[in-house]
Amino acid sequence: MANVKKTSAMSGHLWLIYFLSVILLAFIWYYQWMFGLVMTLLLIGSIFYSIRTEQQVINDTEEYISTLSYRVKKVGEEALLEMPIGIILYSDNYKVEWANPYMNKFVDGDTVVGSSLNELSEKLIPNIKENKDEAWINLGGNQMQTIMKQEDRLLYLFDRTKQTEVESRYRNEQSVLAVIFLDNYEELTQGMDDTSKSRINSQVTSILNKWADEHGIYLKRTSQERFVAVMTKEILAGLEKTKFEILDEVRELITDQNMPLTLSFGIGVGPITLPEMGDLAQSSLDLALGRGGDQVAIKDETGKVRFYGGKTNPMEKRTRVRARVISHAMKDLVQSSEKVLVMGHKSPDMDSVGAAIGILKIAQANQKEASIVVDPEDVDTGVQRMMDEIKKDEELWDYFISPDEALETVTNETLIVVVDTHKPKMVAEEKLLNKTEHVVVIDHHRRAEDFIADPTLVYMEPYASSTAELVTELLEYQPKKLKLSMLEATSLLAGIIVDTKSFTLRTGSRTFDAASYLRGKGADTVLVQKFLKEDLDIYVRRSRLIEQAEIYRDGVAISAAEKGDIFGPVVIAQAADTLLTMSGIEASFVISDRKDGQVGISARSLGDVNVQVIMEQMNGGGHLTNAATQLEDTTIEDAKALLQDIIDEYFEGGEEE
Secondary structure: OHHHHHHHHHHHHHHHHHHHHHHHHHHHHHHOHHHHHHHHHHHHHHHHHHHHHHHHHHHHHHHHHHHHHHHHHHHHHHHHHHOOOEEEEEOOOOEEEEEOHHHHHHOOOOOOOOOEHHHHOOOHHHHHHOOOOEEEEEEOOEEEEEEEEHHHOEEEEEEOHHHHHHHHHHHHOOEEEEEEEEOOHHHHHOOOOHHHHHHHHHHHHHHHHHHHHHHOOEEEEEEOOEEEEEEEHHHHHHHHHOOOOHHHHHHOOEOOOOOEOOEEEEEEEOOOOHHHHHHHHHHHHHHHHHOOOOEEEEEEOOOOEEEEEOOOOOOOOOOOHHHHHHHHHHHHHHHHOOEEEEEOEOOOOHHHHHHHHHHHHHHHHOOOOEEEEOOHHHOOHHHHHHHHHHHHOHHHHOOEEOHHHHHHHOOOOEEEEEEOOOOHHHEOOHHHHHOOOEEEEEEOOOOOOOOOOOOOEEEEOOOOOOHHHHHHHHHHOOOOOOOOOHHHHHHHHHHHHHHHOOOOOOOOHHHHHHHHHHHHOOOOHHHHHHHHOOOHHHHHHHHHHHHOOEEEEOOEEEEEOOOOOEOOHHHHHHHHHHHHOOOOOOEEEEEEEOOOOOEEEEEEEOOOOOHHHHHHOOOOEEOOOEEEEEEOOOOHHHHHHHHHHHHHHHHHOOOOO
């Protein structure tokens, strides 16, 4: 086209020259006709030659354009039919109208024309209806990136199989660092002779080395009770599928004391540096040990944690050294603070109130001002009798303040002591945690992901029956001038009795030692029974909850209250406890609406079913045999359906996660 335009421009200039030449010839003819004749003949020859030359150029240009168009058309047709990109045209009813030959290599038949897009992939039509521009589908075992041009009813399919394989290989070969800890090695080997210790070490090392060899893991023992393991992400995925069976294998290794040896894993994973991965592994191990050990905690670079194991109740420690050390640390913190504020969880139970009173006495023993934060509008009927008895003791009741009063008095030098919980959203007043840098956490629940940020001191012992038991042990190492009144000692004892179901669950020798100490301080067991009394109408309502229970799976009972029938957490917990006493029931779950608009679930088991991990799947927590959760923006029916799905996954997935 450029040549044609250029030729036309040149022709225009020539005709202008010819026109001027004609005018000049006219003058020549007028003065010299012979010379004019010669010039006219020359001009006619020149014009003829120019016209002939221009026509030849036009013909050559048209021939070139015709040849080029043919070549371009041919290349386009070959590209459309032979390029390694799938092209599909489909109709209004999502039938394939045309496809290039490249698509035939991905289907079993001769052609895809006439078939529905659903036959290629069930993802295509829904994505088209949602006006998406791109979708990834599996076609004949190949990963296809599909670009959708909906206005033309056109699909472009790119085979990304090799790309996804490279990406998958990259992810699978990422390094993973694990720290393995023998939870109770020190306790088990105390008093052992060298021969027995050597045998235990040999057996454990043999089991772990065999496990590492089978899975292609590098394992190195760094101390008597600690190992370091290096693996890939692919190996970790395989271990997760087996739910870390190595935990069960080591647990079956019975020692001379007929006590099982248990392991805890802390694993760090993610596209991060090795030092960062080491920090993740150590923090994961701390989390696993804080939850009682005998489990695996896996943390990625985002901070998300996955748990496996936790099948056994934590073993009770055989030494009181830690209690003495924590008690002395508490004494130092109290003495260095301006004042002390103690708070438990929302809707406090007897364990929470009793433990708070115990911390109040520790502060008073060290001549420090202290108060207990309790919301009077958030006291459940199950603890109301205890609160009524406390109100009769004006001296003790004066130390109870509301959350608003606490916010007015708290300063940066105030020591906040949180008892019977470690989750910031569950404390009586979460705002208090941001008012000071000095926070102590004392709890007996297994540690969850959601934890109070940067506490000054943490005393978490999942083996303990109750927080009241832990606080009682701390009281024993405080100044001798500490005096407990009958009501104060009784409140602590009530917390222990309630959480152990009258010394039947989670009760160790230390539990009886704490109860004995409180009994020696004047605790009244008859008054505890008075605290535990209940109204007849509550008993009837609880019985109705029990009546509505159904057996969902073998040994698992679920009771759901009627919609709008509101129960407190204590009542549904009591209903779950009662169901557990029925023949053939190993685990019980009770669901009801709460007065705060949430749906509450209380879970109990005899130990074979880990209700803690089930409740953690619903953002709750607790112990292996005693757990609960609260759900927002849901109904009892939806909560029950979700619970059933999680229970199914728990049983059908093998070992609990």
